[in-house]
Amino acid sequence: TSVHWHGLDVPEMADGHPRLAVPAGADYVYDFEVMNRAGTYWYHPHPHMQTGPQVYKGLAGLLIVTDDEDAAAGLPSGDQELSWVLQDRRFDAKNQLVYSTAMMDMETGFLGDRMLVSGQERPVLSLATRAYRVRVLNGSNARIYKLGWGDGTPITVLGGDGGLLERPRSQPFVTLAPAQRLDMWLDLSQRPVGATLELRSSAFGLADAGMLMGGMRMGDMMAGASRLPLGAPVPLLTVRVARKESVTSRLPDRLSTFDRTWQAAAGPPVRQIPLAFGAMQWTMAGRKFDMAALAADETVAPGSTHLWEFVNVGGLMGVQMAHPIHMHGRQFRIVSRSGGNPANTLREGLVDAGWTDTVLVLPNETVRVQITFSRHSGLFLYHCHILE
Ligand SMILES: [Cu+2]
Known part of the structure; x- marks a missing residue:
């Protein structure tokens, strides 16, 4: 395998190019200095034709870079900073991962039929009446998400792949494609204890993602298609307001210069x-x-x-x-x-x-x-x- 440090500006020999794949049983030291500004980066294997199955089986993770500017923004940190990795998977009757190499999956990308957030299916998180910083990675092999809060609350975007934006922006949805990251603000301070809020991916048309061939879905023509097609609405996780905490957290007007x-x-x-x-x-x-x-x-x-x-x-x-x-x-x-x-x-x-x-x-x-x-x-x- 090889390891690619997705988003980081590293020397050629540390970039994980497939021609530099490390043979099974061999050692290789990735030696580089992090030159990037603060942001949510990640790492995953990059060998030729094997990246899909290796990421699918778990060889991927987040790499969070911090710096003085990010710290100065005064965003929630520590227990108030959450990381959610979105991945879709298929399981067999014995709950083992299934990775299909059917023709359809190879051309349009593998789609699972169950959604995991950081390895858990539809987790329920108990949080407090305060603000949180949430980093989201689309670590899926091929699935695009149209992220939104279940009650229509807009998403407050703090940043993306390469760190914080200049100012926060609010939008009804965030389209998150494979490998993309989202840094967002979640404010529970005005919600009563016991309230719940669902993060979900909303429906979008297959044509929006282009999966149409002469008016027919490509997947319908071939075996092995996912039971959760691209664009199907799916709940991802639930946030439950579990306790009262009187902390004032204000969304900064300016995040970065x-x-x-x-x-x-x-x-x-x-x-x-x-x-x-x-x-x-x-x-x-x-x-x-x-x-x-x-x-x-x-x-x-x-x-x-x-x-x-x-x-x-x-x-x-x-x-x-x-x-x-x-x-x-x-x-x-x-x-x-x-x-x-x-x-x-x-x-x-x-x-x-x-x-x-x-x-x-x-x-x-x-x-x-x-x-x-x-x-x-x-x-x-x-x-x-x-x-x-
Ligand atoms: Cu990547």
Whole structure:
């Protein structure tokens, strides 16, 4: 296996590239200094064709980076800081994990039929009448969530993949694609003891995530499809207000000043990268994955700034799919999002502000990102984070 430190800017030899996979029984020391700002990062294996099953069986975890600026924001910490990892799984009659390699799962990604939050199915958390900071990771192989509170309370977003936003923002839902993180504020101070609040993923249309082939769901045509299809509504966990605590916790108006260092670059030309489906394979920029080959337009100077545009073109017969595109190395910014279906209900949950390392490109959309590449030279990856 190999270990990828998702979101961290690390040297080539520590990035977990599949060609540097460590053979079974061998040792390898990942040696790097954390250069990232505070944020919710994570780690998972990255060997070629084995990432899906290895993550599924448990080889993944959170990596929380702290710094002075994050501490100065005065957000809830210690027992008031919670971490929820969302993963869908299938179990057999003996409660053992089932990982299917049916054709359908391999093309659109593996979907479980039971939801786990940090390893527990629909946990009930007993909390107090105060505010909490909640970090959420979508650690699923392929499932997209449309997160919301059961009583319609908006989600107060504090940050995403690359740390805190400049200011909190409130939105009815958060669309969380595989590998993405959400940092949110949960205020229970006005709720009575005994009240409950459910976190759930709301329904969205399969077409919103692009899983349609000539009007038919791809999964219906093949065996092995999940009993919990993509876009099905599903409860995730319940928060129960268990005790009264008189602590005043105020949501800070300003969280970070980090954004001041960011400026939209006008200079660099835009490189277009079509995401397409043909001959039963997904391609990026017309190419399949090659372990070591690079195209000229994939070679960048260390520390240089580029505009890359991901164009979700799909394929014949209306084959379409939402792609969470992850770039290794530096966090980047989303400059613009255009095209696609304006009625796509996953859109209202997107958080395109702040620093990110994984951007969801919805069907027929064009998403332009600005990235300043790492000072570390070497061979790094960019890929769709659906693990199959
Ligand atoms: Cu990753």
